[in-house]
Amino acid sequence: MTTTTAPDLPRIERSTEDALVLSGVRRSYPITTKLNWLTGRREATASFEAVRGIDLRVARGELFALLGTNGAGKTSTVELIEGLARPSGGTIEVLGHDPFAERKQVRHHTGVVLQQSGFPPTLTVREMAQIWQGTLTRSLAVDETLAAVDLADKLEVETAKLSGGERRRLDIALAVLGNPELLVLDEPTTGLDPESRRHIWSLIQGLVQRGSTVLLTTHYLEEAENLADRIAIMHDGLIAREGTLADIVAEAPARISFLRPECLALADLYLPDTTITLTDRMVIETRTLQDTLARVLAWAGTTPLPQLEARSASLEQVFLSIADTEEL
Missing domain, CATH: 3.40.50.300 (P-loop containing nucleotide triphosphate hydrolases)
Structure with missing residues (x-):
């Protein structure tokens, strides 16, 4: 074509x-x-x-x-x-x-x-x-x-x-x-x-x-x-x-996620003004993506972070948050 x-x-x-x-x-x-x-x-x-x-x-x-x-x-x-x-x-x-x-x-x-x-x-x-x-x-x-x-x-x-x-x-x-x-x-x-x-x-x-x-x-x-x-x-x-x-997307947070290695202690990770969800993955919501990602990488050092993803806020994220809201 x-x-x-x-x-x-x-x-x-x-x-x-x-x-x-x-x-x-x-x-x-x-x-x-x-x-x-x-x-x-x-x-x-x-x-x-x-x-x-x-x-x-x-x-x-x-x-x-x-x-x-x-x-x-x-x-x-x-x-x-x-x-x-x-x-x-x-x-x-x-x-x-x-x-x-x-x-x-x-x-x-x-x-x-x-x-x-x-x-x-x-x-x-x-x-x-x-x-x-x-x-x-x-x-x-x-x-x-x-x-x-x-x-x-x-x-x-x-x-x-x-x-x-x-x-x-x-x-x-x-x-x-x-x-x-x-x-x-x-x-x-x-x-x-x-x-x-x-x-x-x-x-x-x-x-x-x-x-x-x-x-x-x-x-x-x-x-x-x-x-x-x-x-x-x-x-x-x-x-x-x-x-x-x-x-x-201005009001929606960026997201960082990865599988957390057991050898890394969460107590050593300082992430101000973020929201952290920990299941099989660690999901971090932040409005300062670059600063938060730098802190995460410094915390990990040379230890690999499996399936590491860092994404700015997206239209899909906002759309799904609206779809999940029963009443505006």
């Missing part, structure tokens, strides 16, 4: 306005209903609130990653942004418009890559793109767009014969064919092998370089770490953390 550089597509002029603004957004789902005999409609008598009042801003030209623990409300939030439903409370603006009430004004300026999609199996890659082009108000050239996602040599190949990575690149090509200002990429690399995933990363980075705004949802924390300008983590219907990667 070749290495993909920034897609050779027209640049999008960036505005100083935010591409996406959520203010106090809520979304509820009815749990039980009853029939209103006067209106003939069923009305909710009890509901579950999946999104409990969130605020988000995504600047134009920004790549924003939205992560979520299980049942966090991330999918419900993305559906509201896509205009598939009206929020139960609060307001949403996509490129200055309500994505539900003003869907016609928004739809032509946004592109969406869903978690799963399907293509008619006997259509070629070019035919699929041409059919999709026919649904667009404005569009880029088909062959040039397909070439930009490295599908120039697959134009006459039936979609059923594409690999998983090639199908995902076709998804992205269709999403950018309308030259959108905002791209919503919902789990764009799920199920792909590492090489294909890296290939998609290059495509996404190229789209941002040309001026697109990207809202990315992903289960791969490494993906958010490598691609996102800013990150938000949802938990229990709320935004638990938001900011740059550095902002999010």
Whole structure:
């Protein structure tokens, strides 16, 4: 597979306005209903609130990653942004418009890559793109767009014969064919092998370089770490953390761990302002990684420390700590 550089597509002029603004957004789902005999409609008598009042801003030209623990409300939030439903409370603006009430004004300026999609199996890659082009108000050239996602040599190949990575690149090509200002990429690399995933990363980075705004949802924390300008983590219907990667991990401690040799006495190890957990491994949490590691190595001297690891705070560490919290 070749290495993909920034897609050779027209640049999008960036505005100083935010591409996406959520203010106090809520979304509820009815749990039980009853029939209103006067209106003939069923009305909710009890509901579950999946999104409990969130605020988000995504600047134009920004790549924003939205992560979520299980049942966090991330999918419900993305559906509201896509205009598939009206929020139960609060307001949403996509490129200055309500994505539900003003869907016609928004739809032509946004592109969406869903978690799963399907293509008619006997259509070629070019035919699929041409059919999709026919649904667009404005569009880029088909062959040039397909070439930009490295599908120039697959134009006459039936979609059923594409690999998983090639199908995902076709998804992205269709999403950018309308030259959108905002791209919503919902789990764009799920199920792909590492090489294909890296290939998609290059495509996404190229789209941002040309001026697109990207809202990315992903289960791969490494993906958010490598691609996102800013990150938000949802938990229990709320935004638990938001900011740059550095902002999010700033309050989390670094970790040093190793199998403790029995010949070394813990009483001889002085580690101020740390938290030590001792099981089969010795795990040290610290906010001064270099100083603490130097003390550990001085304590060990020439005695090997089996499976020694020293890691700065990570997005995974913060994410798991949020997932393990029952109440924020």
